[in-house]
Amino acid sequence: MNKSELIKTLSEETNIPIEEAAMVVNTFVDNMKEALADGDRVEIRGFGSFKVKDYGGYSGRNPKTGDMVVVQPKRLPFFRAGKELKEFLND
Structure with a gap:
């Protein structure tokens, strides 16, 4: 939907x-x-909760070229399903 x-x-x-x-x-x-x-944090009872996680920067590699790249720190949304939603989906 x-x-x-x-x-x-x-x-x-x-x-x-x-x-x-x-x-x-x-x-x-x-x-x-x-x-x-x-x-x-945003919580919707019976559905789940949303929060923002902070991730630090790190050095990585470009998988295509193998070159070293610097990945900047970022903030990403994270969803955790509530107990009632999990039970609804698994019944």
Whole structure:
């Protein structure tokens, strides 16, 4: 399911216009992104939690050429599924 499908489903299941459903989904996603950018953890009970992990830089090799490359430090989002989601998927 992609974002537009989620908006359409929300609109159909709640009988609200597509524009309002889009506003709800966009507000939800934007607030999650802001919280993660601020270093906060986002938890949705029964679904899972999101957080940002910091990875340090390191020296690596280009697999095609074998040349040494420097990989810059980065911050990446990390999702951990909640217990209820895991149980739902494995039943």
